[in-house]
Amino acid sequence: MDHPIAVIDFGSQYTQLIVRRIRELGYFSRLYQASELRETGTPAAVILSGGPRSTLEEDAPDIDFEYLVEMGVPVLGVCYGMQLLNTKFGGSVAPGNTREYGPATLMPEDDVDGIFKDLKGHSQIWMSHSDTVKELPEGCEVMGRNLDGVPVALRWNERFFGIQFHPEVSHTDEGTEILRNFLNRATDLPAFQISSFKDELVDRVRADVAGRKVVCGVSGGVDSSVLAALLHEAQVDTRNIFVDTGLLRKNESEEVASLFGEVGIAIERIDASELFLNALAGVTDPEEKRRIIGRLFVQVFFDAVGDDVELLAQGTLYPDVIESATSGSIASTIKTHHNRVDKIMELKEAGRVIEPLDELFKDEVRELGRVLGLPERVVGRHPFPGPGLAVRCPGEVTQEKLKIIREADDIFIGLLREKHFYDSVWQAYAAVIPTKTVGVKGDERSYEYALSLRAVTSEDAMTAEWVHLPYELLGEISNRILNEVPGVNRVLYDISTKPPASIEWE
Ligand code: XMP
Numbered sequence: 001m002d003h004p005i006a007v008i009d010f011g012s013q014y015t016q017l018i019v020r021r022i023r024e025l026g027y028f029s030r031l032y033q034a035s036e037l038r039e040t041g042t043p044a045a046v047i048l049s050g051g052p053r054s055t056l057e058e059d060a061p062d063i064d065f066e067y068l069v070e071m072g073v074p075v076l077g078v079c080y081g082m083q084l085l086n087t088k089f090g091g092s093v094a095p096g097n098t099r100e101y102g103p104a105t106l107m108p109e110d111d112v113d114g115i116f117k118d119l120k121g122h123s124q125i126w127m128s129h130s131d132t133v134k135e136l137p138e139g140c141e142v143m144g145r146n147l148d149g150v151p152v153a154l155r156w157n158e159r160f161f162g163i164q165f166h167p168e169v170s171h172t173d174e175g176t177e178i179l180r181n182f183l184n185r186a187t188d189l190p191a192f193q194i195s196s197f198k199d200e201l202v203d204r205v206r207a208d209v210a211g212r213k214v215v216c217g218v219s220g221g222v223d224s225s226v227l228a229a230l231l232h233e234a235q236v237d238t239r240n241i242f243v244d245t246g247l248l249r250k251n252e253s254e255e256v257a258s259l260f261g262e263v264g265i266a267i268e269r270i271d272a273s274e275l276f277l278n279a280l281a282g283v284t285d286p287e288e289k290r291r292i293i294g295r296l297f298v299q300v301f302f303d304a305v306g307d308d309v310e311l312l313a314q315g316t317l318y319p320d321v322i323e324s325a326t327s328g329s330i331a332s333t334i335k336t337h338h339n340r341v342d343k344i345m346e347l348k349e350a351g352r353v354i355e356p357l358d359e360l361f362k363d364e365v366r367e368l369g370r371v372l373g374l375p376e377r378v379v380g381r382h383p384f385p386g387p388g389l390a391v392r393c394p395g396e397v398t399q400e401k402l403k404i405i406r407e408a409d410d411i412f413i414g415l416l417r418e419k420h421f422y423d424s425v426w427q428a429y430a431a432v433i434p435t436k437t438v439g440v441k442g443d444e445r446s447y448e449y450a451l452s453l454r455a456v457t458s459e460d461a462m463t464a465e466w467v468h469l470p471y472e473l474l475g476e477i478s479n480r481i482l483n484e485v486p487g488v489n490r491v492l493y494d495i496s497t498k499p500p501a502s503i504e505w506e
Contacts, residue, residue: 003190005029005183006043010051010061010080012128016319017168017459018047018078020361021179028192030359034063045074045186048081050166054131055083055093063088074185075160076115079129082154082162089156090137096130103127103171106152108144115161115181116143116153123173125152125165132164159185194367198233201356201368205234208354212310214238217301218267219386220256223315223357225378226369230356231313232265233372238313240265243300245293246273247388247397250406259378272300280390280397286506289397293387302343312347316355317365319460362460382427383461391506395434400487401449404432407485408451415477416455425467428455430481431505432488439489450490451481456503464498 007018009031022029032040040046046068053060061080065088068075077085083093106125108116125146133151136142143161144153152164161182167175183189214231218224218240231238240260244253253269260267279292302309347353357365362383369379385391393401408430416422431454436447453474456464478491494501 003028003042003044003188004040005045005047005186005190006037006040007031007047007049008034008037008063008081010034010049010084011053012050012079012166013462014128014166014168015049016462018049018179019318020459021168021176022183023192023361023364025176025180025183026192027183028190034061037064037067043071043073044189045076045183046071047182048075048077048084050079050081050128053080054095055080055087056095056131060084073159074182076182077160077162078166078168079164082164083129083131083133085156085160085162086133086136086140086154089140089160091133091140092135093131094134096132099130100127104146104152104165106144106165106174107147108153109142114143114155115163115178115185117181119174119177124171125167125173125175126169126171127152127165129164194364195371198230198368198371201230202234205230205236205354205356208356209234209236209311214311214313214354215305215309216240216313218242218256218260219384220252220259220378220381221315221384222362222369222379222381223317223365225259225374226365226372227313227315227357228260228265228267229263229369229372229374232263239305240267241301241304242267242269243297243304244269244271244273245276245297245388247276247293247390247402249384249389250410259375263374268304270300270304272296275300277397277399282396284395286391286394289390289506290387293390297386298343309347309352312344312353314344314353314355316358318357318359318361319462321355321358380423382422382425382429385504391504392429392431393434394431394505401432401434404449404451404485404487405430408432408453408481408488408491411480411484412453412477415473415480419473421455421467421469421473424457425455426458426461426464427503428453428467430454433492437490441489446489448487448489450492451485451488452492452494452505453477454494454503456498458498458503461503464501464503466493466495466497469493 005022005027007029009015019029019031087093103124104127106123108119108121141155142151143155146152154162166172167178214236216228216238218228228240242256257269276296279296283289366379389402389405390397392405412430416428431452433450433452437450439446439448455467455469457467458464474493481488481491
């Protein structure tokens with residue numbers, strides 16, 4: 001797509017969100033490293049992200065300022081980006097003694113018609129920085145201050161703007177309006193709509209495949225299902241392989257088979273559950289479990305498709321590309337690295353891997369799935385990790401524990417659906433805690449497993465908040481699990497945010 005809005009990554013944890021917010025506004029945006037500035041083509045606008053470093057450090061991340069000026073497009077520096085621009089224009093930055101992290105108030109200066117146009121004024125903004133700007137270069141205008149009168153927004157000229165706070169995080173009340181106002185200063189903004197992007201993707205897939213035979217791993221999850229549907233739409237000769245690891249949820253294997261049948265996409269189902277469960281017997285170390293699952297998965301997959309794969313399609317998403325892998329691709333089934341992933345690396349190096357979804361965020365992939373005609377129960381599914389229930393089963397993975405998780409999860413998810421909470425939750429599941437605690441069954445003391453329920457909202461799994469499910473609902477879920485799932489005498493609700501907890505247990 002021509003003229004993307006280029007977001008230059010200086011390493012802030014929020015950088016991806018800038019890209020996302022811009023796409024939510026209906027424009028195409030991509031992330032680039034500072035060293036790639038000259039490769040951005042002719043972007044409609046450039047945003048310099050925040051970052052953890054200080055411009056005062058000797059080897060601080062830099063930007064080709066001369067070229068940035070030459071580009072002639074609007075530029076917005078956010079946090080680190082603003083400090084960097086201030087020094088480039090001849091001003092200076094002072095080290096902060098402490099890191100300012102959290103909410104502050106923005107007081108736009110009265111006479112601005114720039115990026116604070118039509119703001120309500122005095123709104124909450126989100127800070128995360130330590131350095132602040134000290135001397136302002138000649139001609140630089142202050143566009144806004146915090147309650148202490150410290151400049152938090154600058155304009156160096158009619159094209160260069162800087163803000164000390166993060167417009168991309170939801171805690172900045174008018175962040176989206178600020179981004180929109182900034183983008184409105186650009187010409188030739190690249191519109192982004194999934195329905196038209198789909199046609200482009202189909203053409204691209206056909207061109208990339210160029211008549212070769214494709215193999216694709218499907219799991220029933222959103223990413224791989226959308227990928228299979230896209231390959232189908234592009235009428236590419238594809239073998240879709242579904243590996244049943246024995247670590248799937250209740251009835252999942254059958255449901256995946258019937259779902260693909262419904263939409264007319266053929267899949268080959270391989271039951272490898274015994275292989276996986278045998279290999280996991282006696283193993284308790286989480287990393288070791290992942291390694292075993294990852295290795296076996298790749299082995300089973302390549303045993304099925306043969307070693308001379310012409311082309312492998314992976315459902316890698318944009319956040320997987322820019323961060324570490326989270327979902328979708330075969331490589332990411334294995335969060336930790338190991339032998340047979342070499343096979344995939346080998347294919348990659350030989351140019352025999354395609355990742356058609358690698359420019360899309362999860363929500364966009366869901367939208368693409370809808371445009372491709374996949375039913376809501378597929379595109380709306382919660383993410384499910386490659387290593388499956390093993391990461392929800394700390395300690396040894398046993399049939400007994402898997403059965404408990406399956407039954408409890410089925411009740412939990414069933415009630416979330418029934419009470420209309422499923423769609424507003426990013427991910428929910430039951431995990432079994434590998435400790436038996438005391439309870440009373442009839443007149444006897446019993447020692448049975450405790451079960452943990454987790455429901456979170458999230459922005460692409462990078463951070464997570466636990467969901468405030470109503471007590472009545474939690475009570476109903478707990479009662480049903482305690483009554484219907486043998487081997488459990490205690491139900492807990494996990495109220496940990498990520499960070500410091502992760503979404504999964506392992
Ligand atoms: P964590 O637990 O790291 O999970 O907060 C973040 C997201 O990634 C999923 N997840 C995985 N997905 N292979 C995957 O394909 C994995 O090894 C893996 N581990 C975690 C998790 O379900 C959540 O959505």
